Amino acid sequence: MKKFISLIVLLIVIALCLPVYADTLQNVTINIDKSTVHPNETVKVDVNFGQEMGSYTVDVAYDNNLFEYVSAEGGTANDNGTRIRVYFFDETGGTSPRNNMSVVFKAKDVTTSNPTDFSITAEGLANPDASITYDDITVPIDKSVIVEPQYVDYNIDLKYTGDVIVNEEKEMKLSIASKMGKNYEHTRILAEATTPDGATAKLLGTDAQQLEHDIIQSGWGDADGEAIGGKDVLKELDLRGVFDKIGDYTIKLKLIDRDNSDAEIVSKTFNINVKEAQTTTPPDNNQENNEIGNEIGNEIGNEIIGGNDNNITNENNNEVTESTNDMNITNNEKPSTLPKTGSTVYLTGASIILALAISYFTLKKDKQK
Numbered sequence: 001m002k003k004f005i006s007l008i009v010l011l012i013v014i015a016l017c018l019p020v021y022a023d024t025l026q027n028v029t030i031n032i033d034k035s036t037v038h039p040n041e042t043v044k045v046d047v048n049f050g051q052e053m054g055s056y057t058v059d060v061a062y063d064n065n066l067f068e069y070v071s072a073e074g075g076t077a078n079d080n081g082t083r084i085r086v087y088f089f090d091e092t093g094g095t096s097p098r099n100n101m102s103v104v105f106k107a108k109d110v111t112t113s114n115p116t117d118f119s120i121t122a123e124g125l126a127n128p129d130a131s132i133t134y135d136d137i138t139v140p141i142d143k144s145v146i147v148e149p150q151y152v153d154y155n156i157d158l159k160y161t162g163d164v165i166v167n168e169e170k171e172m173k174l175s176i177a178s179k180m181g182k183n184y185e186h187t188r189i190l191a192e193a194t195t196p197d198g199a200t201a202k203l204l205g206t207d208a209q210q211l212e213h214d215i216i217q218s219g220w221g222d223a224d225g226e227a228i229g230g231k232d233v234l235k236e237l238d239l240r241g242v243f244d245k246i247g248d249y250t251i252k253l254k255l256i257d258r259d260n261s262d263a264e265i266v267s268k269t270f271n272i273n274v275k276e277a278q279t280t281t282p283p284d285n286n287q288e289n290n291e292i293g294n295e296i297g298n299e300i301g302n303e304i305i306g307g308n309d310n311n312i313t314n315e316n317n318n319e320v321t322e323s324t325n326d327m328n329i330t331n332n333e334k335p336s337t338l339p340k341t342g343s344t345v346y347l348t349g350a351s352i353i354l355a356l357a358i359s360y361f362t363l364k365k366d367k368q369k
Contacts, residue, residue: 024135025049030120032143037107038150042070045103045118045143052097054090054128059083060103061119061140066147067105074101087124094128111231112183113148151182154233154266156253160241164274170241172203176255176266181233186225186258187265189237191215196247203251204240215239216251225258243274 027050034043045060056075061083069079075088075098084103090096120141125134160172174189193201193216203215213220220237228235243249254267 023132025051025125025137027051028137028141030141030143032118032145034145036146036148038148039107039109042104042106043067043145045105045120046100047102047120047122048100049125050099052099052128053088053125054094054097054130055124055126056088056101056122057124058086058101058120058122060086061121062105063116066108066110066114066116068108070104070106072101072103074098077103090128094130097128107147110147110149111180112229113146115144115146117142117144149180149231152179154178154181154255156255156266156268158239158251158253158268158270164241164243164272165277166246166274167242167244168277169204170243172239172241174203174237174239174253176228176233176235178233180231181229183227183229184225184257184259184265185227187221187228188223188225188256188258188262189215189220190254190256191219192252192254194250194252195243196245196249199243199245199247199249201244201249201251202240202242204242205237228255241272243272246274246276248273 027048029048029050031046031048032043033046034041037043047058049056058075062069064082069077069084071077072084072086075086078085078087086101086103088098088101090098120143121137121139123136123138125136126132127134155177157175157177158172159175160170164170176189191203193203195201201216204212205215205220206212249272250269251272252267252269255265256262257265
């Protein structure tokens with residue numbers, strides 16, 4: 001019995017002294033479900049161990065200027081502001097292992113593109129019955145992601161008011177705008193013109209050094225280009241359009257990226273109709289003088305007619321009628337040839353007025369008698 005008991009104790013001691021084998025996880029994979037994330041969108045970091053695990057502690061480091069922690073699956077999570085630690089231990093002794101875990105983040109508001117990384121390390125790795133432990137992952141495994149705004153395409157426009165007249169400068173305004181424009185370090189504005197046969201078109205602008213540029217010939221801006229991008233982009237340029245023949249012109253404006261082999265960022269085509277200058281007709285002074293004379297004659301005639309009452313005899317009425325008829329005959333008579341100047345018109349008008357005045361005073365005198 002003593003020998004049996006001693007053998008049992010010896011076996012227990014030997015079992016306790018047996019080493020737990022350590023190994024390296026060979027099939028660990030880490031993935032993220034998006035390579036580019038926009039503000040308020042989520043991204044999930046997924047760690048797959050490639051086998052069942054009884055325990056693990058996984059750290060996921062992140063940039064808290066770009067992301068905020070949302071949730072974790074596959075363990076108990078703790079957020080210290082720059083790192084999420086997820087701890088798992090199968091308390092059933094191996095009946096409820098896991099082969100993966102994940103962490104979800106949400107992107108914050110940004111106005112530019114921001115490349116960043118999630119860095120993953122792990123420790124406390126063991127198989128379901130803890131008979132085998134695995135080497136810690138001490139060298140971070142980085143997964144890259146870009147946080148950038150939800151960009152809005154650029155719009156290019158050319159505005160002016162009124163007609164475009166041949167050989168006259170026309171003020172125009174070129175604008176490039178976007179509510180949230182993608183950032184480019186070196187851009188230039190170019191213009192192309194399609195004109196009537198033999199015609200020339202110019203779009204002239206003056207820079208800060210008071211130098212004039214025709215953007216159809218040389219483009220606009222520094223040869224290396226200018227930066228553009230961000231929130232509420234609005235770039236405006238005052239231009240003067242000059243077109244030397246009437247007809248239809250086509251102007252194509254475009255914004256190019258100098259860092260990408262002059263690739264076109266945005267373009268738009270505008271149709272411009274160039275017209276002849278309109279001539280004005282001088283006023284007809286003779287017609288104006290006739291109208292003035294007629295108005296004066298009508299006023300005196302109305303005064304004469306208005307002065308009649310029931311006390312005026314038929315004889316006086318007849319005299320007025322005859323006088324009026326005489327005046328109508330005078331007014332209706334037309335010369336065989338038109339006068340070359342306006343002096344005859346004035347003389348005729350004066351004669352009519354004088355005749356009306358004489359008739360008026362004659363009738364008034366008879367009435368008094």
